[in-house]
Amino acid sequence: MIRKIVDGVYNVGAIDWERTLFDEIVDLPQGTSYNAYIIMGDEKIALIDTVELEKVDQLLSNLEELGIERIDYIVSNHAEQDHSGSIPILLEKYPMAKVVTNAKCKEFEKDLLHIDDDKFIVIKEGETLDLGGKTLRFVMTPWVHWPETMATFLIEDKIAFTCDFFGSHAATTHTFAEQYDRIYHEAKRYYAEIMMPFRQIIVRNIKKIEELAPAIIAPSHGPVYSNPEFIINAYKEWISEETKNEVLIAYVSMHGSTKKMVDYLVDSLARRNVQVKVRDLIHSNLGEIAIDLVDVTTIIIATPTMLAGPHPSAVYLAYIVNALKPKAKVIGIMGSYGWGGRTVDILKANLGALRVEILEPLLVKGLPKKEDYERIEEFAEMIAEKHRKLGVMK
Ligand code: FEO
Numbered sequence: 001m002i003r004k005i006v007d008g009v010y011n012v013g014a015i016d017w018e019r020t021l022f023d024e025i026v027d028l029p030q031g032t033s034y035n036a037y038i039i040m041g042d043e044k045i046a047l048i049d050t051v052e053l054e055k056v057d058q059l060l061s062n063l064e065e066l067g068i069e070r071i072d073y074i075v076s077n078h079a080e081q082d083h084s085g086s087i088p089i090l091l092e093k094y095p096m097a098k099v100v101t102n103a104k105c106k107e108f109e110k111d112l113l114h115i116d117d118d119k120f121i122v123i124k125e126g127e128t129l130d131l132g133g134k135t136l137r138f139v140m141t142p143w144v145h146w147p148e149t150m151a152t153f154l155i156e157d158k159i160a161f162t163c164d165f166f167g168s169h170a171a172t173t174h175t176f177a178e179q180y181d182r183i184y185h186e187a188k189r190y191y192a193e194i195m196m197p198f199r200q201i202i203v204r205n206i207k208k209i210e211e212l213a214p215a216i217i218a219p220s221h222g223p224v225y226s227n228p229e230f231i232i233n234a235y236k237e238w239i240s241e242e243t244k245n246e247v248l249i250a251y252v253s254m255h256g257s258t259k260k261m262v263d264y265l266v267d268s269l270a271r272r273n274v275q276v277k278v279r280d281l282i283h284s285n286l287g288e289i290a291i292d293l294v295d296v297t298t299i300i301i302a303t304p305t306m307l308a309g310p311h312p313s314a315v316y317l318a319y320i321v322n323a324l325k326p327k328a329k330v331i332g333i334m335g336s337y338g339w340g341g342r343t344v345d346i347l348k349a350n351l352g353a354l355r356v357e358i359l360e361p362l363l364v365k366g367l368p369k370k371e372d373y374e375r376i377e378e379f380a381e382m383i384a385e386k387h388r389k390l391g392v393m394k
Contacts (some may be wrong), residue, residue, distance in 0.1 A: 003175040008040040012062035014055035031171030041131020048075040053085035075099040077163035079108035104148035141205040158215035168222030177223040192290035243297040245393040251302035252281040257336035268380030281313040293326040304336035316351035334362040
């Protein structure tokens, strides 16, 4: 399926309706797409990014349908294989083509794809490439989400091709974003799972893209934005230091004691006008938990003690939270135990990368008793007080 962006610019990438998992961890409830853009200048033809290797047939048939007999440049914004994986096939089909990218991306692609050194043209920040009436300018946007990531700006049409940056995992026949609620959710999921660890550096990269004053942002996943402010403003909200008056309670309970503590804490917080999201770690979708993490102020990990430590699913969550580095300000650990163990130490050891306040843990022996519920009440008041002091709750 070929999708026209403007005259001489087409999305010839692939739609992947069936894919349910990325990186063997990121769930794709809406599938995904690998956008690749052909740009037809008066003299030269460039392709921006390619597609996952297993979808190369879609790309090749789109190029054939568009009547593309020659590609001069394959611009590679990012070396990850969902965008670069088909470059070797394209170089076989279009042997005169050169891969245009930055020095770091070239090194990655030599390692990942075994592309020969003489196939590359290496460009730097701000350099341009004239296609004849259409001019590409290269903008380095490192760490969205690999060190070599860059964007390509088509000057005459004001289109910013940003690859993963501003992308969403969404298989859709819509060329441009139209179903805004759905796209907001999928773009937020993408941000949470892929971009959130690089929140600080995204501040600088957003500024660079804004300075281009793009009329269109064309990422390499999901629909294209003909109103770039929609996705730029969404990113600004997500990367800001502001958090919401919300607590995420992620719990696992084996025999119901920890669940009773969680239920009581939910009521105690709600009575204090603190909003709560509850996720059962065994049955919840990790992507939805990641979305929750984007703007909550407090994260509570609730786990029973098992084999002298936390339940493994709680350790997994702590590891994920530590890696995603959300902007939450407070973390609490709670749960029921039978006869001791190192639950708190093990969870804390997995949260070391976060700059958060870790509350005094709330551990209960066995099924919670009357005095334990009083401690949960105090725990809720302590969280509410933190939210008031942080200014997220009036
Ligand atoms: Fe869509 Fe980082 O690859």
